[in-house]
Amino acid sequence: MKRATARLATEEPAWIKALILAxxxxxxxxxxxxxxxxxxxxxLRRGVGPALEAIREPDAVAAMKLTLxxxxxxxxxxxxxxxxxxxxxxKHEFRFKPFLIxxxxxxxxxxxxxAGLIYVLVFGxxxxxxxxxxxxxxxxxxxxxxxxxxxVFVTFPFVARELIPLMQEQGVDEEEAAVSLGASGLxxxxxxxxxxxxxxxxxxxxxCNARAMGEFGAVSVVSGHIRGxxxxxxxxxxxxxxxxxxxxxxxxxxxxCGLAVVTLTLKTLLExxxxxxxxxx
Amino acid sequence: xxxxxxxxxxxxxxxxxxxxxxPRRGWTWRRRSAIPGFGLxxxxxxxxxxxxxxxxxxxxILRSAxxxxxxxxxxAFSERAFTAYRLSFGAALVAALINGLFGLPTAWAMxxxxxxxxxxxxxxxxxxxxxxxxxxxxxxxxxxxxxxxVGGLLAPxxxxxxxxxxxxxxxLTFIGLPFxxxxxxxxxxxxxxxxxxxxxxxGASRLDTILxxxxxxxxxxxxxxxxxxxxRGVGEYGSVIFIAGNMPYKSEIAPLLIIIELEQYDYxxxxxxxxxxxxxxxxxxxxxNAIQAYARRFA
Numbered sequence: 001m002k003r004a005t006a007r008l009a010t011e012e013p014a015w016i017k018a019l020i021l022a023x024x025x026x027x028x029x030x031x032x033x034x035x036x037x038x039x040x041x042x043x044l045r046r047g048v049g050p051a052l053e054a055i056r057e058p059d060a061v062a063a064m065k066l067t068l069x070x071x072x073x074x075x076x077x078x079x080x081x082x083x084x085x086x087x088x089x090x091k092h093e094f095r096f097k098p099f100l101i102x103x104x105x106x107x108x109x110x111x112x113x114x115a116g117l118i119y120v121l122v123f124g125x126x127x128x129x130x131x132x133x134x135x136x137x138x139x140x141x142x143x144x145x146x147x148x149x150x151x152v153f154v155t156f157p158f159v160a161r162e163l164i165p166l167m168q169e170q171g172v173d174e175e176e177a178a179v180s181l182g183a184s185g186l187x188x189x190x191x192x193x194x195x196x197x198x199x200x201x202x203x204x205x206x207x208c209n210a211r212a213m214g215e216f217g218a219v220s221v222v223s224g225h226i227r228g229x230x231x232x233x234x235x236x237x238x239x240x241x242x243x244x245x246x247x248x249x250x251x252x253x254x255x256x257c258g259l260a261v262v263t264l265t266l267k268t269l270l271e272x273x274x275x276x277x278x279x280x281x
Numbered sequence: 282x283x284x285x286x287x288x289x290x291x292x293x294x295x296x297x298x299x300x301x302x303x304p305r306r307g308w309t310w311r312r313r314s315a316i317p318g319f320g321l322x323x324x325x326x327x328x329x330x331x332x333x334x335x336x337x338x339x340x341x342i343l344r345s346a347x348x349x350x351x352x353x354x355x356x357a358f359s360e361r362a363f364t365a366y367r368l369s370f371g372a373a374l375v376a377a378l379i380n381g382l383f384g385l386p387t388a389w390a391m392x393x394x395x396x397x398x399x400x401x402x403x404x405x406x407x408x409x410x411x412x413x414x415x416x417x418x419x420x421x422x423x424x425x426x427x428x429x430x431v432g433g434l435l436a437p438x439x440x441x442x443x444x445x446x447x448x449x450x451x452x453l454t455f456i457g458l459p460f461x462x463x464x465x466x467x468x469x470x471x472x473x474x475x476x477x478x479x480x481x482x483x484g485a486s487r488l489d490t491i492l493x494x495x496x497x498x499x500x501x502x503x504x505x506x507x508x509x510x511x512x513r514g515v516g517e518y519g520s521v522i523f524i525a526g527n528m529p530y531k532s533e534i535a536p537l538l539i540i541i542e543l544e545q546y547d548y549x550x551x552x553x554x555x556x557x558x559x560x561x562x563x564x565x566x567x568x569x570n571a572i573q574a575y576a577r578r579f580a
Contacts, residue, residue: 030431031455084322088326092312114516188316264411
């Protein structure tokens with residue numbers, strides 16, 4: 001053997017490793033890292049002042065408030081649904097269970113635009129309840145309730161699909177012990193199940209929140225794009241961009257980018273708290 | 282360890298895994314259990330699922346069914362709609378292929394190699410899940426435009442990316458990137474070193490081992506990741522519209538066409554296109570579930 005360092009038979013030669021890493025690095029830089037850098041470079045093109053101004057402007061503030069409000073409703077709602085669904089699905093055996101799980105996952109397979117469209121067809125002026133809603137002066141489409149509904153739809157499975165596999169893995173022994181010792185159902189959940197699932201619950205809510213704050217397609221269909229009224233942050237980015245106000249668009253985008261960085265950081269920390277592999281959206 | 286009825290891939294499951302009672306599937310609706318709350322949680326689950334997902338989704342199907350087959354077909358398969366499907370499905374397919382091609386070495390590097398900054402790279406792979414699609418859209422559009430950093434390099438070569446179908450592919454590659462990597466990683470981590478050692482000790486070259494021992498066990502996860510990336514790409518809207526240019530018959534994607542029909546108050550036309558897209562989504566979901574069921578059976 002002429003080679004100076006021996007290589008394990010189950011490893012690739014060093015030059016192959018280097019080549020793979022180079023290819024991967026180039027791919028990730030081109031597709032992921034450069035776009036993120038672009039956002040901040042474009043936002044600060046004319047310095048910090050104009051960028052800050054674009055964020056402080058009343059329409060931008062209104063958009064931020066609406067985005068926060070939407071997430072503040074959609075995330076707890078989906079967390080509640082996810083816990084209920086996971087309790088029913090993971091702690092009990094019944095027929096058609098895989099079918100029910102598929103139905104819960106369904107919103108991930110539906111185009112966001114279609115997600116917005118279905119609520120227009122139900123609550124819009126020409127929709128099922130359109131006339132009744134107009135008669136009673138209730139606005140859902142082109143108003144905040146529609147935005148919340150569309151957001152709930154696109155973020156629907158996040159918590160459930162995080163909790164169901166985990167609670168299935170954990171089985172029912174601990175809960176059965178608690179119940180047989182006389183604990184009520186709610187007590188069993190709080191004292192036995194909740195501590196076992198808290199990290200996965202937070203993880204699901206974190207991803208749910210990121211999507212809720214960033215949703216564009218579904219919200220775009222139901223929002224009506226009324227500035228300062230029914231514009232969420234992503235929609236505000238679109239309006240500024242289409243007005244060729246690039247500094248403003250990228251400044252607001254920079255805020256959302258910061259949100260993404262916070263999400264990824266928290267996600268990494270949660271993965272340390274409870275390691276688990278997952279495939280998400 | 283894989284949960285019995287789950288289409289996620291669960292790796293590194295918590296070590297305290299309780300031994301679950303052997304699944305008993307009698308002919309009853311459900312197995313009696315000591316755990317309370319089934320009726321309540323199942324009721325809440327079904328009620329919310331129906332109100333948020335099932336009933337509204339049925340609205341789009343009923344709306345397009347209500348217009349008669351001739352109108353439906355002419356709305357769903359007009360020439361403009363047809364070219365939009367071709368772009369949406371074609372670009373999603375190419376983007377999923379790109380992700381399949383580069384996702385494999387990416388997942389391999391994440392699982393097998395040590396390199397500086399690995400934790401950061403691991404976090405950033407999920408960026409497409411965390412970054413709002415509209416932000417990705419405007420960033421990619423300015424990056425790949427003719428005066429952008431990357432577009433500027435490609436322009437002298439006569440390659441136009443932004444505002445062409447190529448731009449759509451770039452956006453969908455961004456959106457689909459994590460799917461292949463994240464589906465492959467747990468399977469790669471669970472690969473047994475023994476079979477690789479056995480192959481090597483029997484004289485297989487490293488390339489032979491990879492192609493004939495490792496790759497076959499990765500195939501189901503690879504196809505699953507590919508299918509998920511494709512399914513996501515078909516319906517994607519936010520990241521695409523900024524870079525696509527949105528020229529009718531040229532760079533107009535199917536979801537955009539739904540929005541255009543809606544803006545013209547042609548609800549039935551929008552519903553018809555939505556139904557076609559829904560059917561494709563359901564077919565993809567079915568394929569993904571079938572692959573995973575197959576992989577579980579032969580794992």
